Amino acid sequence: MLIKDVVCPFCGCLCDDLDVEVENGRIIRVDNACTLGSKTMVGDDRLKAPIRRDGKGWIETTYDAAIEEAAQILLDADRPLLYGWSRTHGEAQGIGVHLAELIGGVVDNTSTVCHGPSILAIQEVGHPGCTLGQVKNRADLIIYWGCNPIDAHPRHMSRYTTYATGFFVKDAHRDRKVIVVDTRRNESADVATEFVQVEPGGDYAVLSALRAIVRGRGDVVPPSVSGVSREQLVRVAEMCKNAKFGAIFFGLGLTMTAGKNKNVRNAIELTDELNRHTKFIISPMRGHGNVYGTNEVFTWITGYPYAVDFSRGIAFYNPGETTAIDILRRGECDACLVVASDPAAHFPKPCVEHLARIPVVQIDPHPNATTHICRLQIPGSVAGIDAAGTAYRMDGVPIRLKAIIETGVPNDTEILQRLYNRVREAKGE
């Protein structure tokens, strides 16, 4: 059976034009997807049943017993951390936030290790952005700064930017210029009109210099800024000012290097400055399929996009203090619920060491690095494969993920709702 217009749940692009061939309840072919999306969908590798650690080994258990044990672990904790969420649908995320509210936990999502610093920057200066179709239809200048779409968002260029045909951009090759800014000549740089190579850690200074040049104060800028010549900076500034519609896409090259949120802030303020001359937008290249959805759901329930601490009953937010990495590094939390992410693989070693010391419950369909260090893993279905639900694209467009096969595995919403109900009951509500 061929299913059309399937949404790929892999990255923040949420491409919704996949053709998926399903046979005997299995996905056998995926067309239109990039290799990341299609390999993920075809090669889906599942844990068959809930498992719990039993001494030095593992035994299978039932969903009922697993949910009971998970509830007890959370109820016993003085500072539980509920982490992950970005690979599941919004409906499950919402229950997760309410669960944290109920038990006085800290709830954080994978933004922490992705675009958390971008959120901090947006909270300082705002975010001039747009949906990706605006870029596709209008942009004649694209800047990729500190990101490598060819490896991380392989269809970004063909669907929205460099190679995309738009209403006002009929010939993308001729009508669009591309600038790549990075510390290394990555694969994306090969297609750029202009490649700006910045010394590691030099993005902030380069952005400041560009802002000064755009506002007509190039005179203060020294001949070389973090390895970039003033001449090139002036050229780039002119390209930006002369564009009819410019779009900056930035990645972890800004959020994971020294200065972090301040790097992003500087990029946003460059965009603000350019809007005094022409139309310019900026957008983070969000990684996980539904990471932007976690921010949206967290925000309408708690007021904050991530790192929310309910230990005092009210919602408190202070990334750097209430973020998962900091809490784990400082050894603060005494239990952890991991949902739809793999912190043991993606957190620094000292954080994983702490996870290995405390009871960890993981709700995730796949055996992953966190499996080895958890006490209990409950497999759910995969949003976008055998579970339907809402996801938000990197630009905020909400899309409904489809269930394209039926596996009979409970989805995360059902598992979390049962867990929530059990905890509520145990608290006598």
Add this chain to the structure above:
Amino acid sequence: MTELLIRNACVFDPLNGIRGDVMDIAIRDGRIVESVQNNADVIDASGFLTLPGGIDSHSHVCGTKVNFGRYMSPEDMRAGRTARRGKMHVTSGYYVPTTYGNSYRYSTMGYTTVLEGAMAPLEARHTHEEFNATPLQDMLANTLFDGNWSIMEAVHAQDVKRAAAIVAWTLSSVRGFAIKLTNPGGTEAWGWGGDLTGIRDPVPNFNVTPAEIITTMIEANELLHLPHSVHLHCNNLGKPGNYATTLETFGLVPDLNKNRQTLYATHVQFHAYGGSTWRDICSKADEITKSVNAKPQIVMDMGQIMFGRTMTMTADGPMEFNLYCLHHNKWSNHDVELETGSGIIPVLYSKKSLVNCVMWAIGLELALLTKNPYQCLLATDNPNGAPFVKYPEIIGLLMSKRYRDEECATLHDGIDQRTSISSIDREMDWNEIAIITRAGQARALGIAAQGKGHLAPGAEADLAIYPIRCDDVDPATEYRKVVEGFQKTRFTIKRGRVVARDGDVIVDGANTTFWVNPTIPDEHNVANDPEFVKKFEEYYTVRMSNYPVQDVYLPRGRCIKTEADI
């Protein structure tokens, strides 16, 4: 069957001509009925002021833009924080509260129905998700068409039926309620960083003018027999001298519907400025109200501002960028492909600012100089002019000349030269307040027929019982009691169930979302038009099949069907 009897209610029900009668109200299964059996539950209203549930006909509480306002404002979230308590979830925020914060505060103020002022069709799913997390109000969504490419093409072709067909397909696809135009044409110009200066400027690349968009959409609206009229945010918002654009726009409006207005002009305070710069800005509320008093086809809302910090958020992207250049505070912008734009900026309305004082006065002047209260409704364009929790103060100001004078005495001296607020003696009565906060909204939105905004048998049993004894309180002098009384109901009743009591919400809530589905003949359905489909697939970044909002997002949706004259 559940029955409830409310005894000794002092009722104002303007749509049914009831003015302060002390009476009983019978409710069965969520609706008003003539009588109930003797064993019905009883609430003693003790002679307190009892009104139909409040209706906000223009507020920003759910969806992409609102949530982005929250997202970028951790500083605001430090205000108004409450912990989980009883049935109430955690809340945060003052001017951009969480969905539960909005819902609880509206509910404890007696509001049971809220219209979200701006929903971009492409992002409609988000709005509906937040509606579900705003559980205590029935919700409706104004759907943005101001920069819609297909609409502008239809306008250019002078094809009203085509425009109507696009509206019909879009509203039913995204579960929208009404047509919203925000700075029509201007949001498309903003796609290139530009704006329009008046309603006769051509929209770049589309060769249509705002005037043509507005008139075509008014006609399309009436062809579709939508419950509400076109809902317009005029061009040139917030610019000195913009009253001329507003008057010119009002001049375009024919009288096409005998049951309601043909145009709803929103937050008109922001569109009633004289002068030519911020230095000589003055009130033109007199000119605006003169026009409205002569045109029954127009209804407006105040767009009142109140002093303090708040957040402006609108689909009017260029206006927000101008504000950013003025204040240099944080600025967010979010243009939506083929459809519309939006911007978000925090503001502080200060009594020290003459401009802000003039704005404050204009909103009140509009309400007080409009003869028919059904033509100027109470709203702050929440949170743009002020968070809706300020409504009780606005009610107080409208009911008491003394309160206004006392406020004026604390404002910038220039206010007397720039506005006529001090010379207006009118003081509204309870009935007029009931009109500008619920009856007028129900009529303007066209939802009285859905049982909203009145208390006749058959109506939805949405009520607000305020701890105010109308015969004991003189609003002209005891305005503090009025303000306090409207802040917290004694009881808020939603669909026959007590949902809030003395400032606390006591149920989980289960709202309804109203949406419209105009039926049009198949040959006009754009979904069957290969040209429309081809353009959609080429220029949107989502597939047409993934665009419509699925029923699962409206677990308690109520569809209003209409038959189009196409």
Add this chain to the structure above:
Amino acid sequence: MKVMMNTGRTVPQGESVERKHSPEYESAASVCFIHPVDMMVLGIEDGAHIRLSGSGGSVVLTAVASETVEQGSVFVPLGPFSNHIVSGETHCTGMPDFKSTMVEIIPTEDPVPSVAELMEALGGVRYAH
């Protein structure tokens, strides 16, 4: 040799990221891209094992020559291997220095561990799928 370690997504890592027990994932995530000149300085060939040590710990990886990294820096795909080196310091931003960790590289004969072995070393219990 002291170099700056950058981490990030690669296509092979991304393709197999939901199959962390697979040999594809382990080989995709346990490589270290290093400039040929730096390899000469270290005296190693493509495919040799090297030990990277940083503020958070150390791990053995397979060296892969690449001219897309600058001399004096290396690139390791994000994942449990690179994270064995990164410390949890976030400068109170919530975000570790994933893309700017100084590491010491030495050639080694030690084997490249599996993901399960890495997790066992941290106190986990191997789950064999």
Add this chain to the structure above:
Amino acid sequence: MRVILEAKVRKKPFLPIEAESIIPRNFLKGTDLAVYEGNKERKLVDLFRISVEGTAVTPEKIEVVLKGDTSRVKRIGEYMDAGKITISGDVGMHCGNFMSGGDIEILGNADAWLGREMRGGYILCHGNAGHYCASGYRGEKTGMQGGRVEVLGNAGDYCAEYLTGGEVHIHGSCGDMAGVEMKGGQFIIDGDATRPCGNMKDGTCMIFGTVRQMLPTFERIGTKKLPDRKVTVTVYKGDVANRGKGIMMVKGTGRSDE
């Protein structure tokens, strides 16, 4: 009056304690105060051995002395308006938030956000201070508005971020981006600083050590002799990128990269 609070040994020593109730004024009514350990409300006496010496009728006459391991106790001195707090060891995050008067003396190190959004009073830290010392809060445009923070050791990154008024004096060195977004006030760094004063709008920052990675958007406007310091400094104005008119003074040329 002296109130001595000695932290008890806890089963989970890493669990944070939030103790904004520990300000001198609150001890006028006794010691029955609530503090929080993780998500549990505790009595002060559950976590501290309490002894009180003497009496007082105003908070000015109260000194609170903290002993034992207080490195995980957050928010001590929050909204403090008078009196004195002495911490004999290290102190947890957010010590002296929103403080408007009185003195806090920390004999050990202070964790992050020391004196955040401070309005008045004096904080003296003998050891090192963590990141975001004397800074603002997420999303807020105004940081520390008044008072004085003095750190005898080093400070972490983002020190005096959004400084709007008052004085911050770091005797040692600062980490990355000291004085970023400064809007006013005076900021003195006796040691080194990396990328100081980015996006500065107004205020004065003086650096008497070495500046690493000087930002490219500061305009050199001359030199100045500072007699009390017996040095000549180079004076810069900026941040030009931000239309700023802040003053940054750097000893010598101060730049390590020239």
